Amino acid sequence: MNESISIKKGVDIQASLVLEKLKTALMGVERVVSSRSTLPILNNVLIKADKEGVEIEATDLEVGVKFFLGGKVEQEGIVTVPGKTLISLVNNLHGDTVTLTGKNNVLTVVCGETKASLNGMPADDYPVIPQVEGGKQVKIKIETLGEILAAVDFAASRDESRPILTGVYFLSRGGKVTLAATDSYRLAEVIADVNLGEEFDVVIPNRTLQEVRRIMGETGEVELKVGDNQVMFVFSNASLVSRIIEGEYPNYKQIIPQAHTLSAEFDIQELADALKTASIFSLEGSNSVKLNVRSEGEIEVSSESSQLGNFVAKIPAKVEGEASEITFNARYVLDGLNSFDTVKCRMELGGKTAPGLFRPADVEGRLYIVMPLRS
Amino acid sequence: MNESISIKKGVDIQASLVLEKLKTALMGVERVVSSRSTLPILNNVLIKADKEGVEIEATDLEVGVKFFLGGKVEQEGIVTVPGKTLISLVNNLHGDTVTLTGKNNVLTVVCGETKASLNGMPADDYPVIPQVEGGKQVKIKIETLGEILAAVDFAASRDESRPILTGVYFLSRGGKVTLAATDSYRLAEVIADVNLGEEFDVVIPNRTLQEVRRIMGETGEVELKVGDNQVMFVFSNASLVSRIIEGEYPNYKQIIPQAHTLSAEFDIQELADALKTASIFSLEGSNSVKLNVRSEGEIEVSSESSQLGNFVAKIPAKVEGEASEITFNARYVLDGLNSFDTVKCRMELGGKTAPGLFRPADVEGRLYIVMPLRS
Numbered sequence: 001m002n003e004s005i006s007i008k009k010g011v012d013i014q015a016s017l018v019l020e021k022l023k024t025a026l027m028g029v030e031r032v033v034s035s036r037s038t039l040p041i042l043n044n045v046l047i048k049a050d051k052e053g054v055e056i057e058a059t060d061l062e063v064g065v066k067f068f069l070g071g072k073v074e075q076e077g078i079v080t081v082p083g084k085t086l087i088s089l090v091n092n093l094h095g096d097t098v099t100l101t102g103k104n105n106v107l108t109v110v111c112g113e114t115k116a117s118l119n120g121m122p123a124d125d126y127p128v129i130p131q132v133e134g135g136k137q138v139k140i141k142i143e144t145l146g147e148i149l150a151a152v153d154f155a156a157s158r159d160e161s162r163p164i165l166t167g168v169y170f171l172s173r174g175g176k177v178t179l180a181a182t183d184s185y186r187l188a189e190v191i192a193d194v195n196l197g198e199e200f201d202v203v204i205p206n207r208t209l210q211e212v213r214r215i216m217g218e219t220g221e222v223e224l225k226v227g228d229n230q231v232m233f234v235f236s237n238a239s240l241v242s243r244i245i246e247g248e249y250p251n252y253k254q255i256i257p258q259a260h261t262l263s264a265e266f267d268i269q270e271l272a273d274a275l276k277t278a279s280i281f282s283l284e285g286s287n288s289v290k291l292n293v294r295s296e297g298e299i300e301v302s303s304e305s306s307q308l309g310n311f312v313a314k315i316p317a318k319v320e321g322e323a324s325e326i327t328f329n330a331r332y333v334l335d336g337l338n339s340f341d342t343v344k345c346r347m348e349l350g351g352k353t354a355p356g357l358f359r360p361a362d363v364e365g366r367l368y369i370v371m372p373l374r375s
Numbered sequence: 376m377n378e379s380i381s382i383k384k385g386v387d388i389q390a391s392l393v394l395e396k397l398k399t400a401l402m403g404v405e406r407v408v409s410s411r412s413t414l415p416i417l418n419n420v421l422i423k424a425d426k427e428g429v430e431i432e433a434t435d436l437e438v439g440v441k442f443f444l445g446g447k448v449e450q451e452g453i454v455t456v457p458g459k460t461l462i463s464l465v466n467n468l469h470g471d472t473v474t475l476t477g478k479n480n481v482l483t484v485v486c487g488e489t490k491a492s493l494n495g496m497p498a499d500d501y502p503v504i505p506q507v508e509g510g511k512q513v514k515i516k517i518e519t520l521g522e523i524l525a526a527v528d529f530a531a532s533r534d535e536s537r538p539i540l541t542g543v544y545f546l547s548r549g550g551k552v553t554l555a556a557t558d559s560y561r562l563a564e565v566i567a568d569v570n571l572g573e574e575f576d577v578v579i580p581n582r583t584l585q586e587v588r589r590i591m592g593e594t595g596e597v598e599l600k601v602g603d604n605q606v607m608f609v610f611s612n613a614s615l616v617s618r619i620i621e622g623e624y625p626n627y628k629q630i631i632p633q634a635h636t637l638s639a640e641f642d643i644q645e646l647a648d649a650l651k652t653a654s655i656f657s658l659e660g661s662n663s664v665k666l667n668v669r670s671e672g673e674i675e676v677s678s679e680s681s682q683l684g685n686f687v688a689k690i691p692a693k694v695e696g697e698a699s700e701i702t703f704n705a706r707y708v709l710d711g712l713n714s715f716d717t718v719k720c721r722m723e724l725g726g727k728t729a730p731g732l733f734r735p736a737d738v739e740g741r742l743y744i745v746m747p748l749r750s
Contacts, residue, residue: 082683085655085683085684088652088655089652089655089686092648092651092652092655093652094648106684113688113689113690114649114686114687114688115686115687115688116652116656116684116685116686116687117684117685117686118683118684119682119683119684273467273469274489276467277463277464277467277468277489277491280460280464280467281460281491307494308457308460308493308494309460309481309491309492309493309494310491310492311464311489311490311491311492312489312490312491313488313489313490314488314489315488
């Protein structure tokens with residue numbers, strides 16, 4: 001243990017609460033609490049008991065999560081204990097209620113005939129999770145938020161070298177919400193008729209949004225507070241604060257093709273199956289797959305590896321315009337197809353070197369663009 | 376490709392067969408076919424078509440598996456192709472029948488509008504999977520074999536430094552079958568009233584038996600042929616040949632305690648939950664957990680880690696004899712408890728340093744022994 005951390009006495013805690021609520025809260029903070037941070041306190045979760053009940057907090061300095069658990073508080077106090085240990089312990093407990101007692105930075109958890117004591121650390125070293133005061137405040141249905149996030153988040157970059165692309169662009173304007181994400185190889189955009197009542201644009205780290213999706217449940221509303229540097233999601237029993245990604249989101253609209261020379265409509269599952277199989281035979285790791293769209297109404301999907309062999313499959317399509325061939329990274333096309341909820345999909349091409357545009361059939365407001373590979 | 380391999384021409388092959396049968400066969404050979412053997416031919420599966428239909432073979436020189444697929448053979452022949460590529464391909468196919476065409480060591484697979492060609496290698500370099508001729512031949516119900524294997528196989532060693540312990544001891548004598556496995560820290564034995572009609576004893580690699588369990592299905596019979604160096608399992612549509620582990624199986628009977636000073640009967644799930652939770656607080660990686668069996672009818676399960684904290688849980692038990700405490704590796708006890716199909720379990724102890732003996736309540740012929748740790 002770090003000798004420089006002062007032991008703060010007299011922050012005892014005693015509270016009892018519903019075990020299932022504690023399990024849910026710990027599941028909610030699980031991915032925020034570190035297991036081996038260089039800052040040992042970040043491996044801990046903070047447990048606070050006051051007049052309003054028990055609260056669990058965890059932060060990795062980028063995302064902070066709080067859960068409000070209610071419960072019966074006998075003595076107000078605060079303690080922090082290693083998160084992974086507490087989570088393993090609580091997940092293994094069975095019963096209705098659990099009692100938490102903190103004394104001298106040791107938390108004792110009692111549930112039925114089971115009793116565990118966890119060595120903790122003083123709470124005064126725990127980073128404060130900021131509140132977002134002021135800024136724009138809007139409410140959005142959780143179901144809607146889930147749908148629009150799922151339509152784009154998979155296309156965000158995982159490469160930290162361009163931080164802005166690791167976020168999702170969130171724009172509220174003119175009674176519509178627009179979300180976009182791109183890693184510069186592909187782009188997803190959704191425009192939804194959702195009037196939030198306030199106008200703003202913000203780039204939220206995709207990692208934050210994945211935590212939001214884990215925590216938010218399936219029904220009800222979430223309150224979104226957009227501050228200058230921080231964004232906050234407030235749920236009925238939890239809240240999440242995250243930094244905003246600074247900088248200007250790229251003007252992605254300019255790469256959306258405005259015209260096409262060919263359109264093809266086909267069954268999503270059929271193209272997905274062909275792409276998956278074709279990528280087995282692509283040059284190692286390249287996922288390079290050729291689409292040959294023929295005027296007679298078929299798409300030939302093919303790939304070749306000098307080492308393994310070659311592959312070709314044909315799927316029927318409703319084709320309009322000039323026949324064309326184009327080479328894509330199959331993985332990128334599949335990501336887009338998998339995000340569509342429809343049976344059919346439309347692909348628009350403007351030649352071998354122009355981006356391919358995919359839209360779910362008969363759905364407004366969705367688009368997905370994939371840059372072609374050189375064949 | 377290895378230049379020393381001669382290209383054997385004229386071993387063309389043409390056959391059509393049921394796609395689902397090919398999928399099942401490839402699933403059956405999946406873990407035997409290597410993905411990166413230093414002997415490249417071992418990365419391949421062998422496909423043979425003759426009067427009797429199509430056969431798929433794979434071997435890693437220790438275990439060899441053959442599947443008989445039937446089908447319609449237009450031209451007899453033989454080809455080998457990379458197993459992992461063929462498996463990925465076939466798993467992605469949809470349809471009723473598949474056509475296999477081999478020419479100059481290239482296998483073409485056609486299924487509906489999908490066609491793939493896989494680069495192969497000459498079959499004459501493929502290792503011959505031996506037959507077991509002569510020896511003892513017996514039949515056993517698949518359901519019975521599955522039960523007795525599951526009762527012991529988890530206790531076999533994974534440490535190759537004592538090869539004999541990586542096998543399962545299989546004894547047929549006096550109208551009973553006895554199976555045993557041990558890694559020297561714990562031992563599982565099952566004695567079943569199964570009259571195989573022949574007497575023998577053999578040590579079969581546990582890895583082989585895991586493949587047998589994967590392949591054998593759930594009903595019907597399997598024929599077991601025990602030769603001098605090899606053992607063969609014959610199923611309705613497949614066969615598996617494996618080497619036998621040479622050497623004398625240790626005389627494990629001598630470590631089975633003949634007396635005890637304490638017996639306790641308890642609910643398996645209750646002890647399992649307590650052990651799982653206790654091991655969170657054991658010294659890192661040791662899984663060291665103390666059981667304190669009290670005459671008043673309870674088992675106290677406890678553990679302690681100077682770093683993390685400590686844990687104690689109590690479960691009710693029907694206790695007879697002298698109260699005692701003993702320290703076990705919780706993982707080993709859990710493995711045994713998980714292998715029992717009953718609700719209750721009996722534990723017999725003979726002091727702190729004697730092996731602990733576990734039996735499922737009201738079941739004959741099962742026992743599990745765990746060596747204690749020094750507490």
